[in-house]
Amino acid sequence: MKTRYHPISPLQLALLIGCMPLVAALSQYDRLVLILGDRGWWVTVLATVAVPGLLGIPVLSISRRVPGHTAVGIGHEVMGAGALVAVPVFLVSGATALMVLRGMSTLVQVSLLPKTPEFVIFLAASAVVGYLAVSGPVGLGRFAEISLILVAGPLVLAILVMGFQNVTPAYWGPWLTWPTGLLTTQFFGTLPYFLGLLPSLLMLAPYLQTRTPSSRPYGWALALSTVLLEVAVAIPLGTFGPGGARLLHFPLLTALDAISINILFVQEMAVVAVSFWTLLFFLAAGVNVWSAGQALTELLPKKWRRRRLVVLALLALLAVGDSGLTSEPIYHQAYVWWTLLALVGYVAIHLAFWPQYWIRGRHHAH
Amino acid sequence: MRINVRIGVVLLVGLLLTGCGYGTPVDNRSMVVALGIGLGPHGMYRMTTEVLDPSGGASSSGGAVGSGNPISVFTGQSKDLGSAFELMQATAPGSIDLGNVTTLLFSEALAKQSGLSAPVTYLSSFGMARLNAWTVVVRGSTQTVISTPLSTAAQTADRQIYLTQTFVSATHPDIYTMPLWALYRDLSNPEQGLVLPLVALQHRQLAYIGSALFHNGRMTGTLTPAETAVLTTVTLQRPGLRLNLILDGRPISIKVVSAQSHIQITPGPHAVLSVTASAMPLIGPSPLTQTASKQRQLETLASSHLAHEVVTLYTALQKAHCDALDLGLYLRASDPSVWAQDKARWPTGMLNLPLTVHVHVLLNTPGT
Numbered sequence: 001m002k003t004r005y006h007p008i009s010p011l012q013l014a015l016l017i018g019c020m021p022l023v024a025a026l027s028q029y030d031r032l033v034l035i036l037g038d039r040g041w042w043v044t045v046l047a048t049v050a051v052p053g054l055l056g057i058p059v060l061s062i063s064r065r066v067p068g069h070t071a072v073g074i075g076h077e078v079m080g081a082g083a084l085v086a087v088p089v090f091l092v093s094g095a096t097a098l099m100v101l102r103g104m105s106t107l108v109q110v111s112l113l114p115k116t117p118e119f120v121i122f123l124a125a126s127a128v129v130g131y132l133a134v135s136g137p138v139g140l141g142r143f144a145e146i147s148l149i150l151v152a153g154p155l156v157l158a159i160l161v162m163g164f165q166n167v168t169p170a171y172w173g174p175w176l177t178w179p180t181g182l183l184t185t186q187f188f189g190t191l192p193y194f195l196g197l198l199p200s201l202l203m204l205a206p207y208l209q210t211r212t213p214s215s216r217p218y219g220w221a222l223a224l225s226t227v228l229l230e231v232a233v234a235i236p237l238g239t240f241g242p243g244g245a246r247l248l249h250f251p252l253l254t255a256l257d258a259i260s261i262n263i264l265f266v267q268e269m270a271v272v273a274v275s276f277w278t279l280l281f282f283l284a285a286g287v288n289v290w291s292a293g294q295a296l297t298e299l300l301p302k303k304w305r306r307r308r309l310v311v312l313a314l315l316a317l318l319a320v321g322d323s324g325l326t327s328e329p330i331y332h333q334a335y336v337w338w339t340l341l342a343l344v345g346y347v348a349i350h351l352a353f354w355p356q357y358w359i360r361g362r363h364h365a366h
Numbered sequence: 367m368r369i370n371v372r373i374g375v376v377l378l379v380g381l382l383l384t385g386c387g388y389g390t391p392v393d394n395r396s397m398v399v400a401l402g403i404g405l406g407p408h409g410m411y412r413m414t415t416e417v418l419d420p421s422g423g424a425s426s427s428g429g430a431v432g433s434g435n436p437i438s439v440f441t442g443q444s445k446d447l448g449s450a451f452e453l454m455q456a457t458a459p460g461s462i463d464l465g466n467v468t469t470l471l472f473s474e475a476l477a478k479q480s481g482l483s484a485p486v487t488y489l490s491s492f493g494m495a496r497l498n499a500w501t502v503v504v505r506g507s508t509q510t511v512i513s514t515p516l517s518t519a520a521q522t523a524d525r526q527i528y529l530t531q532t533f534v535s536a537t538h539p540d541i542y543t544m545p546l547w548a549l550y551r552d553l554s555n556p557e558q559g560l561v562l563p564l565v566a567l568q569h570r571q572l573a574y575i576g577s578a579l580f581h582n583g584r585m586t587g588t589l590t591p592a593e594t595a596v597l598t599t600v601t602l603q604r605p606g607l608r609l610n611l612i613l614d615g616r617p618i619s620i621k622v623v624s625a626q627s628h629i630q631i632t633p634g635p636h637a638v639l640s641v642t643a644s645a646m647p648l649i650g651p652s653p654l655t656q657t658a659s660k661q662r663q664l665e666t667l668a669s670s671h672l673a674h675e676v677v678t679l680y681t682a683l684q685k686a687h688c689d690a691l692d693l694g695l696y697l698r699a700s701d702p703s704v705w706a707q708d709k710a711r712w713p714t715g716m717l718n719l720p721l722t723v724h725v726h727v728l729l730n731t732p733g734t
Contacts, residue, residue, distance in 0.1 A: 039702060166547070170692065171555075173699030239547070243554035254490075258497045258547035 008207045010217035012141030015148050016204060016287050017197050018221035020096075021049050022228050023284040024193035026252065026277060027103025032190060032233065040179030041237065042172075045230050047182055052195045053222045055347075060205060060215055070203050072298040086295040088342040089199045093292035095338050096196030097285050098318045101125055104281035105322075111253055111274045122322055125282065126315045132286030133293055133311045137207045140286050147279040155276045160231060162259045167238030192339035196288060197221075203291040289314055396440070396460040401495065402508025403447070403485045404473030411476075411485075412443040413450040414509040415462060439513045447488045464489075470501045470546060471508045474564070477578060477585035482560075486549050486583075497547040503578040503585065505566035514567060542577050542594050542602070553583050556712055557694030557705075559683070561597065564588060579688035587686025589679070596675045597690060599625045600641060609645070609675075609727075611667050613660075619648040620668055623730065629693065631700040637693050639676065640724045647731060661729050668727040676723045687714050693721075 008016075025032055032048075072086045105121040113121065132140055181187055201218070208217070236244075236251030239258060245251045253270045293310045300310070396417040406412035417438045440462075442454030455462050470489075472482055489495045504511050542561050544552075552558040560580035565572050577594040579587040589597065599607040599622055607622040625643040632638060645668060683690050694712050697719075698705040705712075 168551075168692075168695070170695045170699045174702045177702055240551045241555035241558070243556070244551050247554055248490075254497065254547070258545070 006136075006138045006207070008137050008141040008204070010208065010220070012137075012144055013204055013208050014217040014221040014224065015144035016137070016140060016283070017201055017218065018224040019144070019148070019280050019284050020197040020200065020287075021052075021194045021225040022232065023100055023103070023280055024196065025229050025232050026250075026280075027100070027107060028190070028193050039174065039177045041181070041233060042175070042230060043179040044181045044187065045233050046226060047179075047187075048190065048194050049222060049226045049229060051191055052197060055195070055343075056198055056201050056218060056222075057215075060201070060218055070206055070294065070298075072203075072295055073206070086299045088345045089202060090292050090295040090299070091342040092196065092339055093199045093203075093288045093295065094314065094318065094321075095335055095342075096199070097129070097288035097292060097314075098321050099193065099196070099335055100281055100285040100288065101129065101318060102322055104278060104285070107250065107253075107274060107281075108278060110250065111270055119319075119322070122319065125278075125285070126319065128282050129285040129289055130311050130315050132282060133289040133314075134308050136290065136307075137204055140283065140290065143286070144283055147283060151276050151279060155273060156228070156231075159235065159256065159273075163231075163235040163255060164238075166255070166258050167235060168241070169238060171238045171241050172234065189336050192336050192343075195339060195343055196284075198343070199295075200287045200291050203294050204287070289318075394460045395463045396438075396458045397466050398462060398464050399466060400469040400471065400512055401464060401467050401499075402471040402473070402504070402512050403476060404471075404504075404508040405475045405479060406443040409479070410443045410445050411447050411450045411480075412441065412507075412509060413447070413454050414439060414441045414512050415454060415458070416512050417458065417462070418466075439509075441509055447485060464495045467495045467499045470495065470499045471504045471511060472501070472562075473508045474503055474505045474578070474585065477503050477562075477580070479584075481583035481585075482549065482580070483553050483583035486546070486553055489546065490550050495546060497545065497550075499546045501544050501546055501549055501562055503562045503564045505564060505575065511565075511567050511572070514570060541574060542598050552580075555695075557689065557698050558692070559689035559694075561589070561594075561688065561690045563594075579683065579686040579690065581687040586688060587682065589682060593675075593679050593682060596672070596679050599643065600627050600639070600676060600679075601691060603627060607643075607672075608648070609668055609671055611664070611671055613664055613667055618652070618664070620645040620664070620727075620729070621648055622727075629691065629696045631693070631697050633701075635697055635701060635704050635719060637691075637696070637719055637721045638724065639691070639721060640726075641672065641676070642726045642728070643672065644728050644730050647729070661731060665727050665729050668729070669725045672727060673723045673725040676725065677721075680721050680723075691721075693719060 072089065101122055104125055105118045108121050108125075109116060109118050132143060135143075232252055236248070236255045239245075239255040240248065240251060248254050253273065256273050257270045289311060293307065293314050296314065297307065297310050304310075396415070398415045398417055400416040402412075402414040402416075404412045404414070417440060438458075440454050440458045442450045442452065442457065444450040444453055451462075472485065476482070476485070490497075541563050544560070544562055549560065549562075552560040560583070562578045562580070563574060564576050564578045566575050567573075574591065576591050577589040577597070578585050579589060595607045598604045603625045605621075605623050605625065607625075609620050609622070611618050611620065622643045622645045625641060627639065627641045630638045630640070647664075680691065689695075689712070694705070
């Protein structure tokens with residue numbers, strides 16, 4: 001049965017999806033720079049967004065053929081095997097939410113609250129993320145507009161204008177050489193961090209205002225992410241060189257610390273930056289918790305489908321996951337393989353049922 | 367009622383994030399304005415801090431400070447930097463806070479024997495010192511420099527070392543200054559050469575005596591103030607360089623007011639440095655500058671003079687194995703295959719990299 005959705009604007013969808021790669025880059029920067037190398041780094045960054053971006057095209061194609069349905073809803077209606085589609089969505093979104101929350105806790109602890117235990121930050125963030133997830137795509141969309149346009153906008157401008165003052169452009173060269181980081185196992189190991197946008201896209205696509213071509217905001221989201229990601233990589237690389245950027249845990253924050261803005265009474269740019277970036281993390285985690293919760297709701301019997309309870313259970317699960325996987329290498333390995341397996345499973349299921357999508361899509365169109 | 371409970375829960379959660387339970391009140395902190403790291407006996411690290419004491423108390427463990435001077439000095443020394451800091455902390459009345467450090471002093475002995483890599487890594491990795499702190503190499507003991515009351519009126523005011531940046535920069539606008547973050551950059555990348563200002567205590571005054579050159583984090587040579595002025599013109603493109611010339615048997619001085627430079631690596635590899643500078647005569651109307659032909663003569667003379675200065679500078683840099691002209695950086699950016707071969711022996715390999723210098727000085731003579 002077709003469900004009525006409160007629509008979200010193309011801009012909101014673009015922001016909700018576009019924040020994901022940036023958040024991944026902020027929390028996993030040291031890994032990213034290690035993989036990028038110093039030759040042809042910009043191509044590697046481009047590929048980091050392009051690979052998940054291309055995977056999103058079939059997703060959009062399906063959602064346009066069967067309008068007004070989430071991926072799980074399509075699965076239910078079209079092939080009666082919605083549970084199979086929901087499982088990978090739940091796994092990937094849940095893992096991404098955990099990655100985002102964990103990354104945010106570490107970032108906030110290192111830069112703002114060094115003496116506050118990490119789990120306290122995690123729990124406080126979970127409360128905000130839970131509220132956002134319960135409010136649904138409409139609430140998330142509004143939050144995205146307010147936080148990103150009003151708060152992150154001027155900050156990004158400041159990074160672009162002030163951040164380049166300390167940059168040595170020669171560090172960015174040579175431009176036209178084969179990227180050393182591309183097509184290595186480490187590069188593919190990083191991709192899952194950026195693939196987190198796909199399940200969100202799956203679940204959010206039907207909420208888009210009707211009569212809007214869904215590929216356009218998706219294109220905008222990818223373009224925005226790519227530009228911000230290139231800038232986020234370029235500033236620390238140009239400021240500290242490849243050697244310095246490899247050694248720092250959060251090179252972008254350190255690069256912002258090196259900016260001197262005495263006239264604005266703001267001497268520690270990084271403190272302001274982290275304060276604002278937490279909004280991005282809230283947003284990315286909120287979208288993923290909502291996606292995972294929505295997938296889980298579809299899996300549960302009808303009488304248990306209370307969104308708040310589902311989100312609460314999900315957050316409790318994430319908290320357990322966070323405390324249980326304290327070893328960083330184990331966490332990263334688990335996240336990478338988990339995400340890859342889930343996505344391969346998702347693609348396999350979709351390919352298997354593609355003819356049915358096609359036929360039912362034409363049926364819906366008529 | 368329910369909304370009140372919700373707001374109450376939010377506020378309680380917010381309290382957990384303030385870190386108040388572990389915080390240190392401002393009046394229990396020792397705000398450091400200058401930090402010195404040098405070598406003590408048996409190669410031990412010696413840390414000295416200059417702490418602001420707004421109450422005006424002159425307590426000091428490292429040396430007497432002028433009466434009523436709101437400065438205290440604390441020292442700690444140990445075989446490792448962490449222990450030296452802890453020992454220094456033990457003598458200070460409050461928690462030592464390096465978040466306001468504006469000047470970092472490294473002793474020349476430390477720079478030559480142990481190098482700056484360990485202190486800079488220590489300061490950067492713990493996020494202790496401000497990355498914008500000004501860095502300087504001190505001839506003699508950093509402890510002596512920090513704790514000796516300086517004779518200049520401005521320097522014996524509230525903050526003696528804090529003002530040295532202003533003092534030295536104002537006296538010598540052509541000084542080669544470096545913030546802490548740039549040290550981190552230069553020490554982490556093999557293609558960089560580090561240059562820091564060198565100062566010394568002379569007759570209870572801080573005197574700028576040139577620049578310290580580094581190779582792999584260790585001090586390997588020095589530049590005179592005149593050579594440093596050429597370096598700042600060529601690399602940092604700062605104005606202020608003064609050229610003393612003789613034309614038609616008469617002395618004439620001109621001052622560079624703006625400069626542009628460009629380094630290109632040609633196949634070979636071969637480095638080409640092009641400098642275009644705009645200069646003004648430091649005299650009024652003179653027969654040496656009044657006619658166009660004389661001006662062209664003066665420009666040619668100034669160009670060849672500056673080119674000679676740059677070649678002399680390059681020789682001094684080669685002797686110290688210091689790539690302050692960033693030739694390695696340009697080589698890496700323009701010819702990565704050659705750089706990959708030469709990386710291991712850089713910047714010693716710079717000794718074999720020929721440099722061609724093209725200088726074009728344009729004379730700016732207002733009123734003629």
